[in-house]
Amino acid sequence: MANASKDQLFSLIKSLSKAEKRNFKLYVHRFESAGVSRKFIQLFDALDKLTEYDEDLVFKRLPHIKKLHLANLKRHLYKQILISLRLIFIQKNIDIEIREQIDFARILYGKGMYMQALKLLDRIKQIAIEHHQDILHLEILEFQKLIEARHITRSRQVKNKMENLLEESSRRSAVTSHTSLLFNFNIQVHGWYIQHGHARNEKDRQALQLFYDQNIPAHGPPGKLTFFEKANLYQAQMWYHYILLDFQACRQSAGAWVSLFDESPMMREKDPDLYMRSLYYLLVTLYFLRDQQAFGRYLQDFEAFFASHSEQLNANSRTIAFVYLNLSKLNANLLSGDYISGVQQIAGILEALPQYENNLDIHRSLLFFYKFAYLYFGSAQYDKALDYLNDIILLKHGYLREDLHHNARLLQLICHFELGNYDLLHYLVPAVQRAFSKAKDVSKVQRLTLQWLKKLADLPPGQTKAAFQEFQSQLAEAMKSPYEQKALLYLNVPAWVEKRLGIRANR
Known part of the structure; x- marks a missing residue:
């Protein structure tokens, strides 16, 4: 079978x-x-x-x-x-429609009706231009040149027609090549993040800067770039700032990416995946910046777009919408501290999740599980949080980003501490220590948290407050480094310590 x-x-x-x-x-x-x-x-x-x-x-x-x-x-x-x-x-994808028309032109050309083929190519060329289909635009121009070179079309009787065609072809060839280079660069910078994660120190920052400067293609001002040239440039810049944990600059790049679709509204329908991706990464950046007002505004834009276009989306786009929109909604609850409302969303997401399993990467599913666990943790339902954390931890480590795995392990220990499972903590801490010793990317805050959880489990109840105060001081000292800010992205240990000390935490 x-x-x-x-x-x-x-x-x-x-x-x-x-x-x-x-x-x-x-x-x-x-x-x-x-x-x-x-x-x-x-x-x-x-x-x-x-x-x-x-x-x-x-x-x-x-x-x-x-x-x-x-x-x-x-x-x-x-x-x-x-x-x-x-x-x-063909009714939903403009590139399929244009390719079909190019095929029709080839059929006409093969029948010897090359003048009709030229007229058809002229018409679909305008459609390609309007929808920023640069590669198909170039293919149309090359086909037009082929016909002009091999047949008597009397195009030269029209003033500058041939010169304009050749100039347009040269210009479009350069644009297509440059778009490809910027696309490569976007993938390269993202690949750096996948391979190395966030910058951990000045050495990492310098290495990234050197890599960025050596690989970025030469380009003019954004105003002279095409839609997809700018889209790839803004994405590369966003990933660069994201790696450096410079979320203000990251917000500017992600915002510029989203603004492209305000300047060319039709592209929201023609490339909904790219539009939803731009909105999602802007929302992620705003979540890290704790900008609740702007987050709510762009989340409403995302919800409105999905409500008005859901029927036209294909299966891949619906999967993207499901993942990005629901993760953003959960982030909205985490951002506001409304954990109960977030917990109430979990059942609906779990019910819908099987519909998308075939198109869903395992990491996305586990990211949902981590959000679920964090919401249950925030609402003091520690046993339920542990159910989802165990699903993450028991998965083979190679399937996970290292930071998600480490945060899940630490949050598991914190939940057991809250439940008073001190004996279990003594059993689990050594396993986490071994995992950290083998890892490439463990922050100082994460190591400090592990150290203090081990210490706190051995203290009598009367001494824990003083210990938490000392832990808070050490965390504050460690957080002075800008490279430790990543420790707060998915597990805000200082906020948990403040809560234990009775200090109102600013989430």
């Missing part, structure tokens, strides 16, 4: 909506011969009824299909499903 995730056809069929399945059957009945159509529908229906892929059960239900022919039939069915989906998505 093959696993469903390993069978591409089965996974594709299971991803289809009712409307897409209905469209496929109409497509097959219309374009295929009757005999082949019946085989397609029978195999399609048999796979659609399975809960997981079972090839033996397929042969049992379709005995007339020979094992020798199944692979070819599945391959052809896979192709036909994609073709039927293309007919639907």
